[in-house]
Amino acid sequence: MAEQEVILFGMCISPFSRRIELALKIKGIQYQYIEEDLSNKSPLLLKYNPVHKKVPVLVHNGKPIAESLVILEYIDETWQNNPILPKDPYSRAIARFWAKFVEEKILPTALKTIAAEGKEQEQIIEQVYQKLNFLENELNGKDFFGGGSIGYLDIVVFFIARAFQVNQEVTQVELISKEKLPAICKWIEKLLKIDVVNECIPPREKHIAFIRAHLEAAKSSSN
């Protein structure tokens, strides 16, 4: 293969950036990582992702790709060792279906818990649980979503689920509970023991400081 230049523009706490790092590590791809300050985005990030102006952006031999789910597919198609997506079309469809569900249904509902309080917050937490329960059922009896090893849906869900867990240490909003989602909790524990996953986890203190700052900003803007 010709010489490759792979650059990832990411942000340490972003679960979307973490997905790309894990995929690159699983494939054993050498890459340069550029940490973005989202309050002062670099001209290069704005150049490479003029539509959304967001991380992650993967730049491969000068060509930029944005949107984490799109990047994951690109990585899997470009470097075919250690496949991330399942092989057969039906399993691929199921993995993509749930990834879309996480992005479009679970995440937006979970974000609503930040601004909500009391009874309303309880109702939203219940809604998040109902949605996560679909994933609980998908996972039940399996080691990973993809079966015997880490795959696309594991990568997609893991950093979101892990962020929910760290968030709840600060906010006391429990979205992932051992009682209600035992298969997901076991699966998180299993993933945390895998070196390549662990290398991609944001440093705990930094993550917690980020959530605190984020909550403060959200509170002061709603006052």
Add this chain to the structure above:
Amino acid sequence: MAEQEVILFGMCISPFSRRIELALKIKGIQYQYIEEDLSNKSPLLLKYNPVHKKVPVLVHNGKPIAESLVILEYIDETWQNNPILPKDPYSRAIARFWAKFVEEKILPTALKTIAAEGKEQEQIIEQVYQKLNFLENELNGKDFFGGGSIGYLDIVVFFIARAFQVNQEVTQVELISKEKLPAICKWIEKLLKIDVVNECIPPREKHIAFIRAHLEAAKSSSN
């Protein structure tokens, strides 16, 4: 190939259902079409898409797949003749990026025009234009988004853009104008002349009656 049973649960006016019909026709796949009454969904639809309870659902040899973008990828991977997605990973990533943009950015903004009025509506129309203009630039100088023939992104965008055009006959909300989006307008005209595309267009009278009924319902629920 073994005997295939392909069933599509769709709704005549739904641009999402139309996408799947066009893809199946491009591939020359025989299928049974089941029209759903969305005000009285069939037990089979609810069985096959228990998460979203929406059309389209493709059932291939008894296995259901939901979400139109997921179904398009499944069709392209399962029947490899007449490819829909581009061949090289980078072009595939770009097509997927814009498809996601249509679903997540253009459509939700366009839907807001229904409930809005006056100045607010004008601002939303301008926002939709700004977003559509990205697609205008993507298309400029090309026959189709995919290059020389109809592909994935053409299928994804076409029925949405066409629905905007038919909607504006009823609502007078102009989202697709010849002056501002000439490349998109030319491309719609070109697609309308292709037999296989034309076969997938909802009957005009039925489409207009649907929009009228939809608007009436939206108005009476907001009163």
